[in-house]
Amino acid sequence: MGSISKSYFRPDNLNSALEFLTPEVKVLSGGTDFFPERVGTDFAGKILDICSIPELKEIVETEKYWKIGATVTWSDIIQKILPSYFDGLKLAAREIGGVQIQNQGTIAGNICNASPAADAPPVLMTLDAMIEVSSSSETKNIPISDFILGNRKTCLDPAHLVTAILVPKLKNRTASHFFKLGARRYLVISIAMVSTVIEIDQGKIASARLSIGACSPVAKRISDLEKRLQGSSIENSWEEQVLPDDLAELSPIDDIRADAVYRKEAALIMLKRTIKETRMKFFS
């Protein structure tokens, strides 16, 4: 079948990978989004498989960041001992698909795929994560909120690879939570999800980062509420400060999983519950 040209490259070092990358090359990581899109067909084109590159497999602690390599899987996150602000990410990881998908799928792949219902984006937003992007000529860090542009759209330039996710370290006491709403127990894509990371300093909220996923093309931070919560005492209820208007910027859609009205109103309830749970964590 001469009309279909195929090639496949699975390098064992990053430099070879970056050299191979040209705009028409498709990157393959855990494959959990790649293969389901190709049921009943063969694969045409050039593929760069990044799973044998040792430096992309690691989670390393640097002075400023936790650096999560591009091929770190959901299971790797669950198993790694990490500070409490990663609790939300761990909870999200445990609820991805089933264990098979957790063992194969990567966090980086999840954001590159940029599905509005993907679980990593809202969590990474509350972690203020930076996406490390590399090509053969440069390496740059892009804030997660600039990285995902829309439904299945990122700012990733052609011939660039996401090489890591950088999570800035937090010094204060933190608690973090994640709430996924789905129509069954396992193997389910979120109807909506809420992620929180809250820092406490001297008994008061030093910073609150809250986000909601699956209710807009890109997950959204709830900034007005975050500002209002700042300075709130740990002794008082926080969820009472949540107002329906806080979700004004969300633009959920109707689909087979749920309708828009439900998504939005459920998100509000979930946000209150998640904030409450996050606060409870400071007492446990």
Place this chain on the structure above:
Amino acid sequence: MTETHIQKISTEVTINFTLNGTRSQYRGSPFKRLSAVIRDDFRLTGLKIGCDAGDCGACTILLDGKQICSCLTSISSADGKTITTVEGLRLEQTTRKLQQSFAKHGAAQCGICMPGFLIAGASVLKKHEKPTKQQILDELGGVLCRCGAYQKIIEAILDANNPSLETKEPEIGKAVGFRYPKTDGMTKLTGEEKFGADSIPADALWLRIIRSPHDSAHFELGDFGPFLKKYPGIQKIMTAADMPFNRFGVYPHIKDQPVMAENFVQFKGEAIAALIGEKETLLQVPLEDFPVSFQVNVPVLGIEAAKSETATVLHRDHADNVLARGKVHKKNIEKGFQESAFICEEFFQTGFVEHSYIEPEAGWAKIVGERIEIMVSTQTPVMDKMELAGVLLCDSEKIRVIPTACGGGFGGKLDMSVQPFIARAAQLTGRAVALVYDRPESLASSTKRHASKIWAKFGCDHNGKLKASQLFAEFDTGAYASWGPTVADRVPVHASGPYYVPHVKNDSVAYYTNRHPAGAFRGFGVPQSTIAHESLMDWLAEKAGLDRLEIRYINALREGDATATGQVLENSAGLPQCLDALRPRWKEFLDEVVCFNRVNTQIKRGAGIGCMWYGVGNTSMSNPSTIRIGISEAGTITLYNGAVDIGQGSNTVLTQIAADALGIAVSQIHLVMGDTDLTADAGKTSASRQTFISGKACELAGKSLREKLFAALGLSVTDAGNPLHRIERENNLIGVRCNNRFYGLDTSVLEPDSNGDVLIGEGYFDPPTSPLNSEGQGNPYAAYGFAAQIAMVEVDMELACVKVLKIAAAHDAGKAINPMLVEGQIMGGISQGLGLALMEEYVSGQTENLHNYLIPTIGDVPEIECMIIESASPLGPSGAKGVGEPGLIPTAAAILGAINHAAGIRLKQVPVLPHRLYHELRKKKGGS
């Protein structure tokens, strides 16, 4: 240790890995799914392909000890690694024991999902020596079982450390009633079992079908020349013009479905052409390139559209788009309502539901001399044979159907799917030809449970005694007839519920629309109408001030009562016993709800109940089975069983029945299943009929063979009737031990038949029924199953999410030939009923994979307590009736009742998706 040759940008690579303990090497394309490599290149077909998309877990393997989906991994990822598939589990003591425990607990039904569960189970035992239930759920959550006895899988893993996992054989003559592990169970747990896609020869040609992307359209095929030139791997394109008679259908007089559409398509997913070629090359053909142009029409979608005056007519001889009507009218409905003190009426709505067997349609065909042999996953080999003879315009004796193991059917493999394609392609090419549907294709083209709109009205007197019941059900039957008439017939018979009602008026209509054909699915429409009558029973109980169980108890059909069709039930009406058995549990549920709800506001609990009855076998139609048992020259006893085991366990149950009828150990019986050359017609595996009908035929065959053996030995037939005279083997002779003396059979003096058997016992049973008259009065079935189920749910009153906490189910099985298998059927039915209630709705074009079409996972199905009631039918073998469908029928009704109890909302539409319940809760809040 990545080897450098993968460093090269290559189109062919060498990859080394260890496969089940053996060092193995692969050479070929670097980028093939690992699942395909293991199955096709290494011919290990234990792992299954249910979706190729990560959604079912059937392809799960261990890669360096971690469970992964082999369908989401390229072969290159295996370089230097260790792979364990189900075939490798026998290598380790713990996993061998796990397999034994699965067998002992009856975890496998059809078994197609078992390789995935065993690998996931091995993974959990690797992580935790004694796992908790939660750890098991979390580790197994990525594997789906549609047969649905998840509880038995969990029990098997919890018990995997048990030192005594061997089962003892029952005493001779006591096989019936014994919890016998499936006779074919172990092969389903080692990966040896061959399903539809597992025995395809490596040199077979393959088919790929071009399907319509439109609901309704005229089309014109273009010039195939350039297409064939561009893709020279395509050896032939088959179209409607290649079919000798391009129509089929399950009814002898309704052949309305083309194998491939002629010049217009009636539903999205309908076949328009088929490509024949080598497997790998066909996969590379982009189907969008196929030369065809469509002129799209306005489709008829939904019942209302089909009824409209201006609706397009789908089939010329059905100008009103009505495929079939059914009715059952008894006495005077007006009078019944006049005599009623309380009357309730309501509209209900249900969507299409997909069978979602984990094994997509699959099979292959080959030419053997003048004949065609079809190896296919089917529920009905003889009907396949007759249908193929119709399509190919040949003598049916020219066709041999050999059913493979069936990885789930539930009614969806009663219609032909791959059969006419592979048969005709084999004829045209002279080669073996295979076709395996991918998941989207299976979902788009296969039949569904009918979508329905039901109006029902029930009335009772002051004491809660039913006086009248009226129900009108409209069904969306899709583009072709399939089993639509069966649903239209069956529903009016059952629509008054398992109750005595003096005045009845039940009607049904099935409308053609431009949807996938709706056909048979566990219950043939009765689950839908059960939602309606059970909801009204709850409401009447409320009005009459009665407990919901008690109103059912006082109205339950009892022996001596006349049904809606005027049939007097002389025996075997076990609903009162089912309710008696459940009553203590029901009270516990109600108490628990009160206590819980007193202290909780955000989450509320509720309990609900559903009852059902179900006529076993075809409605008012002859549906006989013939079973043969033979003794060969070598003294081997073979059960020639034409009934296909689709996971429900007929292979085991019939062997148990045969063993007792003959007076021999179960293990002494060999089995041949379904091969149309070797077995007699035992009818379809549907309508819960195999245990009752084929079971009876099997009992008669066993008796007959025993008598023939006694006669051949010169013993009297009276002696044959004495169970103490055992059939035994001594010095390689089969014979009878009678009064301490062994009479051996000298087979050499007898003439063997074509199967090598010297003695044959044959049994035939056709349950006595009578046709329904113009008012729907008559005796449509010879036996009825009865059941009641109660459910407890939790409703999140803010987010409107429902969780089923527990279910107790009491089923009148007549006699449980194998209680473990009966429990499996009940649990599996409940799992599907839960799906119907809470999550399943097939929306054409939107739910065409198992990512979006949700069926219950291991975490969704609650603990189920099974209570088996045995109100024997004098007709069935040892009194047995059918249990295949009843498990599903009352579940949704019980769950809806429980939601109403918790949240105070009488739901009229399933599935109760969170957003649907949310809007109801909001309406209620707004209203009060």
